[in-house]
Amino acid sequence: MNGTQAEKAIDVIRLASQQEGESLCGLLDLIAQIAPHSRPKTGIFQAPPLPTYYVERPELSQEVKQRLLGEATRTGTLVISAIYGLGGIGKSTVAAALAHEPEIQSHFPDGIFWATLGQQPDILSFLSTWIQALGDYDFKPINSDSASLQLRTLLADKKALLVVDDVWHPEHVEPFRVAGAGCRVLVTTREAPVSGAIRYDLDVMTPEQSLELLTSCLNQELTEVEQESAETLAKTVGYLPLALELAASQVSDGISWAELLEDLAAEIADLETLDRWEAEEASSEAKRKNYSLVASFNLSLRRLPAARLKCFAWLGVLPDDVTITEKLAATLWECSSIQGKKTLRYLRQKALLLPGVSSTQETNYRLHDLLHDLARNLLQSSTTPETASKLPGLGLSIPEAHQQLLARYRQQTTNGLWHTLTDDGYIYSQLIWHLEKAQKIEEIHRLLQEETPEGYNGWYWQCEKEGKTANFVKDISRAWAIAEGNFTENRTESISLHCRYALIFSSFNSLAGNIPPELIAALLEQEIWKPAQALAYVRQSKDSEHQAEGLEKIIEYLPPSLLPEALEVARAIGDGRYRAKALRGLAPHFPEVLPEALDAAIAIRHxxxxxxxxxxxxxxxxxxxxxxALDAARAIGNEYHRTIALERLVENLTPSSVDYPLWQQILHTLASLTRPNFLEALPHLAPVIIKFGGVEALRETVKAVKDVSRWWK
Incomplete structure (x- = not known):
């Protein structure tokens, strides 16, 4: 057990000894985090942990599993599977369970990658995190396209599972179509149509699965009477896993089954009445399931102490699907780190938070998007609600809430400079977003112009130090877009900012071009870089000559699995001269590209x-x-260059490669040269002359040379 595991073990013991009415579900979650069996076998494992009371859903998971483990129906095709279902139905949990299966981990030895997108995803940051997980900390993508290309190269020869969770818009999946044929992509979504994906629809739990989940959460066998109540409860909440977990938490807190059922029925009836009054339409089955989920949320929140409810409401100031750490909680709730940790655990034990990601040693949490919506509503709700059925909120506008959070972070800076903030795993990714929501637009531009005492750009310097240059790129992109939107209000400032941000991006573009091909080859030879990383840097270059020379230098180091990627890079080279050069270098590995390479060569004007x-x-x-090729050589107007081309073509002739028509063409082509150049090329034809006319023909040819040379000196 390492140091972090030991600390978690101590936390478990303390929690068990305190017995402050804490739910056993939370205690089991902590135990699961230090249990040896929870450690993944793969080197890269980013899937969230499973709750200890996870109930298998074999009716869907087994089918998806076989698809993930199966071979692609067409060679080179990336297999994409998508799990569809209502919010709170358990899509993400099923995906996480698949990722935790030993057979899946063994099949994908290069890693399990995970990205939870939400409605407004920071795609560039996710892609950059995956790039760094694959060992490339030097690449600095300026947009999602360049990051996707980099990932495509790094994953070309890998076997990995890429999980893209909580997709709301189909176009958000496209940057993640980056894997090689040995990889698989698994998507979870409510209803976004994912192009080319194999669809799997996840239904609600069966009554048996629902009872198993309730029993597991309560960690006790139910009596016959309790089982009847549990069956009624499961039906009332629509057999939705999230609603069942919330209900189990309340039973664990001492709420009787009868009271819980009565309260749920009343809450659902209120929601249905309100919805019909507003929409004037009958409830659908999907709506009824949503009512049961919202009713479960409302009951859980209604039973929170006022201070805890206030803490929950403050979660609404955060963006969707972020990782919530203890350090973030301490700032958000203006409390000590210990108190923040305790409150996070409390909310998790009430099933109001989800377990966080597994790719970090620090304990962290996530907020389900449906609960996030409730928290954001509470943030803005009145502190004194008009009716008893409504919960008291914080009474803040969205800008006010963000301004207050920023003020708390500002207190942690030196001289008010944002780049002096200590990274808490959150604020460096989200500061620009909070400034924009707080309507502090001018401060965004000032932030991106802060300098260190040494004269460097402060925000970039700190982002690079934390290995988060993708955040800086994202922030520059957003600030540029804001400046463009401000053009009509302040043209002078807008145009100057346009130029500033364009100059920053051009500086980033220069970084890739500054690595000479010789250095890339040396890094490969010394095994400092991996072949995939070297190829990615060649691809990133904007200079055609640099790309062609780079391919030429690294081709001998590339394994067969990366050669198709190299071919793709060569074909994309814009300058025909260098495209032909690159294709020529790949010719020994790809004979099928020779026609394409020859066309490119013939098309060169120089x-x-x-x-x-x-x-x-x-x-x-x-x-x-x-x-x-001979026709192209004969068409060269300059005698000197025509001679060189024809000589080299003739030099490489073998008797087996020349038939009689080609022999005729060769002679007619050589006849276009002056006699000295013809005679220089002629010895290379000796084997072919013997093939068609025998040794005697070769003797006669020698005689002809002497005769003609005597006639016309």
């Missing part, structure tokens, strides 16, 4: 470069392409 390309391709050209 004659010396065209000759260089033809000469480079000569050793690899089959008979079917030699005729076209």
């Amino acid at each position: 004659t010396p470069s065209r000759v260089e390309a033809l000469v480079g391709l000569a050793p690899y050209l089959p008979q079917s392409l030699l005729s076209e």
Whole structure:
């Protein structure tokens, strides 16, 4: 057991000894975090932990599992599976359970990657986190497209599972289509149509599964009377796992089954009446399930102490699907770290928080998006509600709430400079977002111009120090968009900011081009870089010559699995000269690209470069392409360059590669040269002359040379 596990073990013992009415579910969660069996076998494991009372859903999980473990129906096709279902139905939990299965982990030895998107995802940060998890800390993407390309290269020869959780919009999935044929992508969504995905619909729990979940949460066998009440309860809340967990937490707190059922029925009836009055339409089955879930939320919140309810409401100032740490909680609730930890555990024990991610040693939590909506509503609700059925809120506007949170963080800075903040695992990712929500637009631009005592950009310096340059790029992008939106109000400031942010991006573009191909090759040779990382940097370059030379330098180090990626890079090179050069270097590995390479060579306008390309391709050209290459060489106007091209083509001829029509074409092509150049090329044709006319033909050819040279000196 390491130090962190030991600390968690001590926390478990303390929690068990205090017995402050804490739910056993929370205690079991903590035990699960230090249990040896919870450690993943894969090197990279980002899936959230499973609750100890997880109930299997084999009616869907087994089918999805077989798809994840199966082979692609078409070679090179990325298999994408998508789990669909209502909010609170357990989609994310099923996906996490699959990720925890030993068979899945063994099948994907290069890792289990996880990204929970939500309604407004920070896609660039997720992609950058995955890139760093794969060992590349030097790459600095300027947008999601470049990050996706980098990931595609890094994952080309890997076997990994990529889970894209809580997708709201289909276009948000596209940047994550980055894996090689050995990888699989698993998506969870309520209703976003994911192109090309194999669809799996998750229904509510069965009555048997619902009873198993309630029993597991309560950690006790139910009496016959209790079981009847539990069956009624499960039906009342629509067999939704999240609602069942909330209900179990209340029973664990001492609320009787009868009281809970009565309160739930009344709450659901109020919601149905209000909804019909507002929408003037009958309730659908989906709506009734939603009523049961919201009713469960309301009852759980209604029974919170006032101070805890206030803490819950403050969670509404956070963005969707963020990781909530103890350090963040201490600032958010203006309390000590110990008190923040205790409140987080309390809310988790009441099933109002979810377990956090597994990719960090620090205990953390998440907030279900449905509960996040409730917290945001409470943030703005009146402190003195008009009716007893409504919960008291904080009475803040959205800008006011963000301003208050920023003021708490400002107290932690040195001289009011944001870049002096200590990273709490949250604020560096979200500061710009909070400033914008607080309507502090000018402060966003000032933040991005802060400087360190040494004269460096303060925000970039701190983001790079924390390994979060993607945050800086995201912040610059957002600030630029804000400046563009301000054009009509203040043209002078808007235009100057446009130029500033464009200059910053161009500086980022320069970083990739500053690594010479020789250095990339040396890093590979010394095994400081991995082949995938080197190829990714070649791809990132904006310079065609740099890309071609880079491919030439690293090609010998690339494993077969990365060669298709290298070919893709070569084909994308804009300058025809360098595209031909790159394709020529790949020709020994991809004979099928030779026609494409020859076309690229012939299309080069610069004659010396065209000759260089033809000469480079000569050793690899089959008979079917030699005729076209000879025609291209004969068409070269400059005698010197035409001679070089033809000589090299002839040098690489073998008797087996030349048939009689091609022989005729060769002679006609050589006849376009002056005699000295013809004679220089002629010795290379000796094997072919013998093939068609025998040794005697070669003797006669020698005689012809002497005769003609005597006639026309």
